[in-house]
Amino acid sequence: MANALSAQGVHAELGGFGVLHGVDLDIAAGETVALLGGNGSGKTTLLRTVLGLVPLTAGSVTLYGTPLAQFNDWWRIGYVPQLSATAVTKATVAEIVASGRLARRRMLRPPSAADHAAIRRALETMRLTELAGNELAELSGGQRQRAIVARALAGEPDLLLLDEPLAGLDTRSQDALAAMLAELKLAGLTICVVLHELGPMADLIDNAAVLRDGQRIFFGKLAGSHNV
Amino acid sequence: MFEILSHPFMQRALIAAALSGLLAPAVGMYIVQRRLSLLGDGLGHVAIVGIGLALLTGAAPLPVAAAVCILGALTVEWLRQSGKASSDTGLAILFYGGLAGGILLAGLAGRGTAALSQYLFGSLLTVTPTDIWLLGVLTAFGVGISLALAPQFFSVCADEGYARTQGLPVGLLNTLMIVSAALTVTVSLRTVGVLLVSALMVVPVAAASNLLTGFRATLSGAIVLGLLVSTSGTVVSALADTPSGATIVVLAIAVFLLSSLIGRRRRRVPLSDPELPTLHAHIPAEPHADAALAMDTEAVAAVLHGDHVDYLHGGHRHAPHGDHFDEH
Numbered sequence: 069m070a071n072a073l074s075a076q077g078v079h080a081e082l083g084g085f086g087v088l089h090g091v092d093l094d095i096a097a098g099e100t101v102a103l104l105g106g107n108g109s110g111k112t113t114l115l116r117t118v119l120g121l122v123p124l125t126a127g128s129v130t131l132y133g134t135p136l137a138q139f140n141d142w143w144r145i146g147y148v149p150q151l152s153a154t155a156v157t158k159a160t161v162a163e164i165v166a167s168g169r170l171a172r173r174r175m176l177r178p179p180s181a182a183d184h185a186a187i188r189r190a191l192e193t194m195r196l197t198e199l200a201g202n203e204l205a206e207l208s209g210g211q212r213q214r215a216i217v218a219r220a221l222a223g224e225p226d227l228l229l230l231d232e233p234l235a236g237l238d239t240r241s242q243d244a245l246a247a248m249l250a251e252l253k254l255a256g257l258t259i260c261v262v263l264h265e266l267g268p269m270a271d272l273i274d275n276a277a278v279l280r281d282g283q284r285i286f287f288g289k290l291a292g293s294h295n296v
Numbered sequence: 297m298f299e300i301l302s303h304p305f306m307q308r309a310l311i312a313a314a315l316s317g318l319l320a321p322a323v324g325m326y327i328v329q330r331r332l333s334l335l336g337d338g339l340g341h342v343a344i345v346g347i348g349l350a351l352l353t354g355a356a357p358l359p360v361a362a363a364v365c366i367l368g369a370l371t372v373e374w375l376r377q378s379g380k381a382s383s384d385t386g387l388a389i390l391f392y393g394g395l396a397g398g399i400l401l402a403g404l405a406g407r408g409t410a411a412l413s414q415y416l417f418g419s420l421l422t423v424t425p426t427d428i429w430l431l432g433v434l435t436a437f438g439v440g441i442s443l444a445l446a447p448q449f450f451s452v453c454a455d456e457g458y459a460r461t462q463g464l465p466v467g468l469l470n471t472l473m474i475v476s477a478a479l480t481v482t483v484s485l486r487t488v489g490v491l492l493v494s495a496l497m498v499v500p501v502a503a504a505s506n507l508l509t510g511f512r513a514t515l516s517g518a519i520v521l522g523l524l525v526s527t528s529g530t531v532v533s534a535l536a537d538t539p540s541g542a543t544i545v546v547l548a549i550a551v552f553l554l555s556s557l558i559g560r561r562r563r564r565v566p567l568s569d570p571e572l573p574t575l576h577a578h579i580p581a582e583p584h585a586d587a588a589l590a591m592d593t594e595a596v597a598a599v600l601h602g603d604h605v606d607y608l609h610g611g612h613r614h615a616p617h618g619d620h621f622d623e624h
Binding site for chain 1: 570
């Protein structure tokens with residue numbers, strides 16, 4: 069079976085400066101992989117490149133065996149961008165989560181019963197059911213982070229890509245989010261997570277890729293981590 | 297009061313005002329969410345070129361203004377998408393190029409700026425029966441797009457990058473959004489005029505946002521408020537003999553101020569979480585009295601472990617984890 073994600077020799081630039089210099093990354097279905105590295109090491113750019121948000125200047129990316137340029141099954145991919153880069157729009161939690169279902173819906177058609185059910189489940193998974201009718205602006209950072217994870221889950225993806233989901237969260241919120249991601253891992257979701265530090269995520273990680281200056285300097289199991 | 301409504305020109309004025317009142321907030325909602333509140337202003341200035349061109353050629357002003365405005369909108373979106381100019385610079389070029397070009401063309405046509413002024417500030421009583429048809433079609437198109445594609449537009453407004461990863465045609469949606477803004481400017485030429493059109497796109501949205509929760513409710517509320525202020529403003533301007541565009545905008549701002557007062561009174565309940573799960577799998581390190589001290593001194597060797605630092609401490613490693621240390 070094809071890997072969920074396979075990136076070979078990825079080069080990418082931001083504003084004319086080379087950020088990634090030939091990075092490889094393979095993620096098998098069901099695996100949880102961490103992308104680690106300091107600020108400016110290229111981990112967020114790598115995530116955005118495999119999503120097609122930053123153009124490849126060289127190398128290749130395949131998602132579930134399909135080259136990125138031909139990939140159309142976007143509902144299989146759940147993307148959780150950095151919370152700090154996500155604008156707080158005028159929206160309720162339910163509305164922002166529902167927008168994660170669009171890849172599964174056809175334009176100009178009302179949402180089906182299955183769509184409503186998936187949105188409800190995403191809210192439940194992230195413990196947001198009671199906050200569904202509240203505005204994003206009223207939420208705490210931890211709650212807002214859970215809302216954008218729930219948005220990614222509303223599409224019922226196979227692969228979840230998260231960009232620094234723990235950043236800016238207090239210890240309790242970090243722990244709760246890690247526990248919810250552990251539940252998703254147990255349910256069989258493939259997870260790739262950019263992390264600045266492992267924190268409570270350490271126990272979930274099967275393999276870690278460590279980047280430095282746009283190159284992968286380590287890939288494999290982290291010593292001392294024990295899986296749930 | 298009802299006597300006024302019996303005049304056909306007044307009926308046309310009211311219909312035209314209602315059409316802009318419907319369309320401007322329906323499109324403005326997205327423009328406000330994208331933080332492009334001044335885009336309407338920029339496109340309004342481009343429309344002035346269209347009017348200058350119509351004066352020069354003797355063509356009907358509205359269709360020419362519509363065509364020029366859509367062209368200007370497409371140019372600005374192309375500049376933005378290709379990264380050739382930031383939205384800020386692009387808008388500035390639109391503003392001044394449009395205004396200067398329009399005045400220049402009107403001058404060449406042998407008509408001074410006076411001929412332009414009815415389009416700058418609106419002049420509802422000059423609406424012709426043909427105008428009504430054109431305005432009706434443009435409004436139906438703009439409002440139709442705004443409501444039919446609301447989920448997609450919402451996603452793009454909330455997070456363009458995320459919308460792209462969902463396979464949404466973001467470029468096409470952005471183009472439709474900006475073309476709708478161009479249509480709004482054209483429809484509002486007679487109502488509030490190009491200099492005040494942005495107010496009708498932005499102010500009802502801001503007022504509804506103060507009063508209502510969520511995107512869908514705010515969008516609907518803004519359309520209702522836009523319809524109310526544009527029609528009542530038209531009636532007030534006829535009764536009080538004041539300029540229609542300015543009356544509508546002042547009324548809209550009054551509604552906004554009122555909404556701010558009401559919005560501030562709404563109770564903000566702190567949102568508490570239900571019982572959240574916790575991780576149970578990790579093993580807290582055995583407590584050491586000097587653990588905190590070890591963090592501060594260089595008496596212990598720090599080793600890089602993945603991306604974090606472990607502390608060698610009495611032959612075993614500790615990693616900081618919140619308020620305690622884990623064994624690694």
